[in-house]
Amino acid sequence: MSVHISTKEIKTKRTNYGYVGRRIGHDKPASRYQEAVYDLQPTTNFHYPPTWAEGKELYDVRNTSIVMEDWYSFTDPRQFYYSAYVMARAKQQESMDNNFKMAEKHKMLLSMPDELKASIKKILTPLRHVEYGANMNNQDICDRGYGSIITSLASLHGFDRIGISQYISKIILLIDENESVGLEQGRIDWLDASMWQPLRHAMEDIFVLDDWFEIMVAQNIVMDGLIYPLIFDQYIQEVSSKGGNTLTLLTQFMSDWYVETIRWTNQLIKVVAKESDANNELLSSWVIKWTERLNKAVLPIAQEAFTDGGKDKLEEAKCELLARLAKQGLKI
Amino acid sequence: MAKKLNMRKRYELLTRGLGWEPTYQPKEKVFPQESYEGIKIVDWDKWEDPFRLTAEAYWKYQAEKDKKLYAIIDSFAQNNGHLNLTNASYINALKIFIQGVSPLEYGAHRGFANLARQFSGEGAQIACQMQSIDELRHVQTQIHTLSHYNKHFTGLHDPFHMHDRVWYLSVPKSYFDDARSAGPFEFMTSISFAFEYILTNLLFVPFMSGAAHNGDMATVTFGFSAQSDESRHMTLGLEIIKFIVEQHEDNLEIVQGWIDKHFWRAYRVLGLVSAMQDYMLPDSPMSWKEAWDIYFVDNCGALFKDLGRYGLRMPKFHEQATEESEHLSHQIYTVLYQFSHAAAFQTEVPSKEKMDWLSEKYPNTFDKYYRPRWEMYAQMEKEGKRYFNAGLPQVCQTCQVPMCFTDISKGNPMELSYRVSEFNGDKFHTCSDGCKSIFDHEPEKYAHAWIPPHQIFQGNCGGAEMPDVLKYYHFNEDDSGEYKGSADDNSWKAAHHNSNDDNDIKESA
Amino acid sequence: MSESKVFIILQHNEDARPFAEAFEQENPEAVFKYDQPGMIRIENIGELKITEEVVSELAGRDVDLQELHLVLVSLSGCVDEDDDYFKVSWN
Numbered sequence: 001m002s003v004h005i006s007t008k009e010i011k012t013k014r015t016n017y018g019y020v021g022r023r024i025g026h027d028k029p030a031s032r033y034q035e036a037v038y039d040l041q042p043t044t045n046f047h048y049p050p051t052w053a054e055g056k057e058l059y060d061v062r063n064t065s066i067v068m069e070d071w072y073s074f075t076d077p078r079q080f081y082y083s084a085y086v087m088a089r090a091k092q093q094e095s096m097d098n099n100f101k102m103a104e105k106h107k108m109l110l111s112m113p114d115e116l117k118a119s120i121k122k123i124l125t126p127l128r129h130v131e132y133g134a135n136m137n138n139q140d141i142c143d144r145g146y147g148s149i150i151t152s153l154a155s156l157h158g159f160d161r162i163g164i165s166q167y168i169s170k171i172i173l174l175i176d177e178n179e180s181v182g183l184e185q186g187r188i189d190w191l192d193a194s195m196w197q198p199l200r201h202a203m204e205d206i207f208v209l210d211d212w213f214e215i216m217v218a219q220n221i222v223m224d225g226l227i228y229p230l231i232f233d234q235y236i237q238e239v240s241s242k243g244g245n246t247l248t249l250l251t252q253f254m255s256d257w258y259v260e261t262i263r264w265t266n267q268l269i270k271v272v273a274k275e276s277d278a279n280n281e282l283l284s285s286w287v288i289k290w291t292e293r294l295n296k297a298v299l300p301i302a303q304e305a306f307t308d309g310g311k312d313k314l315e316e317a318k319c320e321l322l323a324r325l326a327k328q329g330l331k332i
Numbered sequence: 333m334a335k336k337l338n339m340r341k342r343y344e345l346l347t348r349g350l351g352w353e354p355t356y357q358p359k360e361k362v363f364p365q366e367s368y369e370g371i372k373i374v375d376w377d378k379w380e381d382p383f384r385l386t387a388e389a390y391w392k393y394q395a396e397k398d399k400k401l402y403a404i405i406d407s408f409a410q411n412n413g414h415l416n417l418t419n420a421s422y423i424n425a426l427k428i429f430i431q432g433v434s435p436l437e438y439g440a441h442r443g444f445a446n447l448a449r450q451f452s453g454e455g456a457q458i459a460c461q462m463q464s465i466d467e468l469r470h471v472q473t474q475i476h477t478l479s480h481y482n483k484h485f486t487g488l489h490d491p492f493h494m495h496d497r498v499w500y501l502s503v504p505k506s507y508f509d510d511a512r513s514a515g516p517f518e519f520m521t522s523i524s525f526a527f528e529y530i531l532t533n534l535l536f537v538p539f540m541s542g543a544a545h546n547g548d549m550a551t552v553t554f555g556f557s558a559q560s561d562e563s564r565h566m567t568l569g570l571e572i573i574k575f576i577v578e579q580h581e582d583n584l585e586i587v588q589g590w591i592d593k594h595f596w597r598a599y600r601v602l603g604l605v606s607a608m609q610d611y612m613l614p615d616s617p618m619s620w621k622e623a624w625d626i627y628f629v630d631n632c633g634a635l636f637k638d639l640g641r642y643g644l645r646m647p648k649f650h651e652q653a654t655e656e657s658e659h660l661s662h663q664i665y666t667v668l669y670q671f672s673h674a675a676a677f678q679t680e681v682p683s684k685e686k687m688d689w690l691s692e693k694y695p696n697t698f699d700k701y702y703r704p705r706w707e708m709y710a711q712m713e714k715e716g717k718r719y720f721n722a723g724l725p726q727v728c729q730t731c732q733v734p735m736c737f738t739d740i741s742k743g744n745p746m747e748l749s750y751r752v753s754e755f756n757g758d759k760f761h762t763c764s765d766g767c768k769s770i771f772d773h774e775p776e777k778y779a780h781a782w783i784p785p786h787q788i789f790q791g792n793c794g795g796a797e798m799p800d801v802l803k804y805y806h807f808n809e810d811d812s813g814e815y816k817g818s819a820d821d822n823s824w825k826a827a828h829h830n831s832n833d834d835n836d837i838k839e840s841a
Numbered sequence: 842m843s844e845s846k847v848f849i850i851l852q853h854n855e856d857a858r859p860f861a862e863a864f865e866q867e868n869p870e871a872v873f874k875y876d877q878p879g880m881i882r883i884e885n886i887g888e889l890k891i892t893e894e895v896v897s898e899l900a901g902r903d904v905d906l907q908e909l910h911l912v913l914v915s916l917s918g919c920v921d922e923d924d925d926y927f928k929v930s931w932n
Contacts, residue, residue: 010412010827012483018490018806035479036472040438044496047509047781052365058512082469083398090395093388132350139461142445155445155465162458163387166346173345177334180345187349204356339924382920385907393910533915537850544878552879556852559914567920617877631917634845638931
């Protein structure tokens, strides 16, 4: 006996949702990413004005001075919609979890020289707060930004920052054998130690910016563009060379994450700058303004992190960032 | 040996202390929305985390959920699972769902991002942020699940465009705009508590069970999968209410006012669900009235008994909602029936079996008030005069549901309920005491609502004629009207007629 | 303890089995309802509680109680949880 399934062709009525078809062609099958991110955001016929933003609509293009004919002309090269995002992160999480378990089991961080432990705590712990602030900025972009592509990306990007801040916390707890003292000291340093104050000050100034796209540039492009190469690449290498190579494993997420981030920030800058000279000028002026400010703010951290050459390493990160942004078309 | 940390302590160490205490910028500038509603928060540290999921645990569990969900979505599409439904008329419920509910999920995603930024306590911020990305999940999994149906049926093709424009969708849209345009604490009371905690079970549980009953395994799967997030959201809703009320005695009255308002607003939106549940599911596992008794009367009774010690009481007009529960679905579906020539779904007179089921579930009302009406419509249809209401409905200025409710609580179930308020010399009509009381409290807000029939009259919806308006809505010709003989009905019958011959699984020796 | 009813609804599938059985074992008074497709509704007066020990025993492996999130459909009551227990109750 055999089971025979005779398949009759089931004719479809249409290929696509209308809102996707209008963008990619009605006969072209849509990807899950396209279905999930295009044109979900309301655009018109709002019933009541927001009580928290006078003269604005609930969703309003005027929340930034950047002008786009179409806020959906940028797409994420990673094509992250929710599921693709959590699947990617779950995979990374699994390998990070193994790294942490191994480090804990073999007491790999405890065998580091005390001096190195002290340095790691001093440099990394306050970065939890930087990550948390970065998250708030991304939640703000999700809240006030325009178009479901950029806002969903900011939402996921912000969630990553919570994850990173928790990974940093876990490293510190591992060094401190689950005592909270290091985390507490990190908070005190962040609030009071002079080396962190210029950065904290800059961050609070970014919190109160009116223009969400300026927040995008200051936070996700400039601040991260200086801190990540400096700390999660250069500093971790230095720590590693001094007997702390376990830290490379425990910050794997952060370094991979930054490489990934560059892909979409490059694309975003390229698309928005190409739209008009006015956009390009605005973006360029923000990049110049915030690079100058944040370079100064990160300098004391760079000097503390490296026994020598901290300033040069920061300069290197800055030049790399500016060169990369110039390559995307910015006039800087 | 390192000391062992339990979940509570561990979560606390990973998250607490991250909240921002600005010193370079004034706190009111960094968190500008935290105080203008009059809510007084003395100490955010008193916040009890409703669930203690770390980012890592979140990624892990959510990925696992989605892996299962998408496997089912894929196999559903590959196997043309839509052919296994009880009947294609069932799809009409899904149309209302994706047009009316999915866009709200998106709105919630943005709204909770606002709270995650605007609250200054990290416990609440992180909980809201988690809900924000959950809501993104919900809208996207709904789109992906229903994508296959869109390829085969009418009315599912442009939900987000429609949500911004179509007359009956202004019911859910105006509710959400109402909450979104308010401050963060009111938004949270509205969405997390009034909607998620008090009413969401009425939307998802019976509806998803209904999907299972009608062979729609794809929708069941996304529904149950979303519900597991929803349980977290409900718990957050309960936590926030207790937290606010415990923070300062002045908060109680404000919060009670919001509960009253948003319970009624959200309840009116769910009127659409009652019609879906009782009339649009070919096979209903549970009536609206039964669901109301379990999920509102019992469940919220217990909830407010618990909240009584905080000084909170049941929402105003809840008695009227309960009294209406034997009438609601019949009245709403009648409107949908009468106006479905201007809707992106189709309706029909309930079948004989359906009417018998309704008689059984609504012994006090169906045969007395509603069966005669359906029999009259059936008769008209038989005579070739299927009834459609050619005019534009007058809608309630608050909830924007067409005026179809009757004065049940005043003992007049056959008399249209009508309330009038005056504001700035104009008259405004509302459908009920609940809606009038909301209007009267903030007349300047509701007087300026985007009322679809008015907008159509003013020519703001594509033009003066009905075809212009339907074009503005992006409706196709086969989206609307009577179900029997519709494109969906015909293609369904064609597919199932053939299937008797050659589409079945055959055993051959 | 309150006289009010709490409930938990789980998906009716294999993953939920050790949780459902633990609720049964650890809350002898609880009522189980299977009348809605796809779901198990568990009700009790006052509270419903499970422990990690019993769930792990029933599953035959170490279970993290947060796995409950994978099969939870709805609940009513206040949640209290730690590594070794999960509880909903009215105070």
